[in-house]
Amino acid sequence: MHMDAENKSNEKTDQSQGAKPDIFYKVDIVVIGAGQAGLSAAYHLKREGIEPGKGFVVLDDEFGSGGAWQHRWDTLTLSNVNGINDLPGLAFDAVVDKDDKGLQANVALPKYYEQYEKTFDLPVIRPIRVTEVIERKGRFLIHTNGVQFSARGIINATGTWKTPNCPKYPGWEKFKGRQLHTGEYHGPEEFRGKHVIIVGAGISAVQLLGEISKVTSTTWVTRRSPDFRHYEFNPELGREAVAMVEERVRQGLPPKSVVSVTGLPITPAIEEMLNSGKLDRLPMFDEITENGVRWNDGTTMDADVIFWNTGFRHSLDHLAHLNLVTEDGGVVMAGQLATQVAKDPRIHLTGYGPSASTIGANRAGRAAARELIDFLQLK
Structure with a gap:
């Protein structure tokens, strides 16, 4: 304009002397x-x-x-x-x-x-x-x-x-496969034939897990247990969630997402995934290795891709x-x-x-x- x-x-x-x-x-x-x-x-x-x-x-x-x-x-x-x-x-x-x-x-x-x-x-x-x-x-x-x-x-x-939030776990730089965040995702076909570890407990992680699991093998890993709830989201619940987030920011605390307050409503698509076992999750790993991830008890898992849906x-x-x-x-x-x-x-x-x-x-x-x-x- x-x-x-x-x-x-x-x-x-x-400006330095003589600079415009x-x-x-x-x-x-x-x-x-x-x-x-x-x-x-x-x-x-x-x-x-x-x-x-x-x-x-x-x-x-x-x-x-x-x-x-x-x-x-x-x-x-x-x-x-x-x-x-x-x-x-x-x-x-x-x-x-x-x-x-x-x-x-x-x-x-x-x-x-x-x-x-x-x-x-x-x-x-x-x-x-x-x-x-x-x-x-x-x-x-x-x-x-x-x-x-x-x-x-x-x-x-x-x-x-x-500004994606991508926590860098120990061994991050050792991994020989691909790591990406939600913001870099284009579609499930790019993962065909690869084992994908999907990290995150939010709605994006669940939606993309559903897509990717249709074309290749996946493992779902979350830091906290996913908060699935049997309810139909409505304006009243939305207002309650917004009020809780508002209370935090008025106190100068970092805002939480509305979903972190409301949980994940069990839609027909999520119900199907729960019944199929696609949403069986593992706790968060402790270390990234050259070929995958490792937990504190020594358990390891190989992976081609670590997909961070971490907000x-x-x-x-x-x-x-x-x-x-x-x-x-x-x-x-x-x-x-x-x-x-x-x-x-x-x-x-x-x-x-x-x-x-x-x-x-x-x-x-x-x-x-x-x-x-x-x-x-x-x-």
Whole structure:
């Protein structure tokens, strides 16, 4: 998008003598990330009267629309995807035929997001990666690998997809086979004829175990016993789970996933896997060897692939200089929906903690936009 010259700031970063100083474009608010939470925030900022381009911009490090959805595996379709919610103002089925259950999520969602950005003429700039944010003279300097920005407030909506959590057990570097994380998965066919150890007790681990076990031999390993529950997920249970996650982040504790609170509902597909023995799990191994894994009692298992479905951590490294993280490893959150950073109300984290779900991201985008506008007295 075009940035008006009058928005250029005279703020300069420290440079060695004779070096050309960085020029920062001044806006009121920078939204970092154009996934569900970022687009929701952008929609509400514009709806509240903040001028796109001058009042706010959205910075996205992808080459196209769709956030993390564009990187999901090909076998994730509209028939088995978990949690598609309409963005505010434009229904998903107004853009994509939701009855086409075979349509890949990594095609359908990017199409929807792209149309959403066009429909509301949102000021998304891409590809541009935020490398760090620092505070200076009452404003935030947003350093990127492209244009630099200066803002009064920040809505961070970077999600988790770019920061996989992959615990490196002893012997990690010795393994001669392949190790990969959920974010690198493309489909089960790449594992055909290989023995795959699948690590993790979440919904992704179970879903992908189901896929991969249809084409090759698998072993399921988890640190804790999987929490299967006989219940049908409903809005009331969802609200209870979100409330528990919200309580943690308001105390500055690292957020837990909603699934860690609700457990895994036993769907017909999971019931079938339980009955077939595919979900017979082993406790977590203690060491990785050249050819597989080893437990403390000396038991070993050979493997061609170790597949880590061990979740993601929130992508907040670019905010490190703002010293938001507590000794407990979380951020103390405040505000109506716990999107506001208590230490600095000019910063909102959406898609963090209780707003990590797709429906939560929508509500968080609205709350963050309105609270930040009020705090900065932009209206």
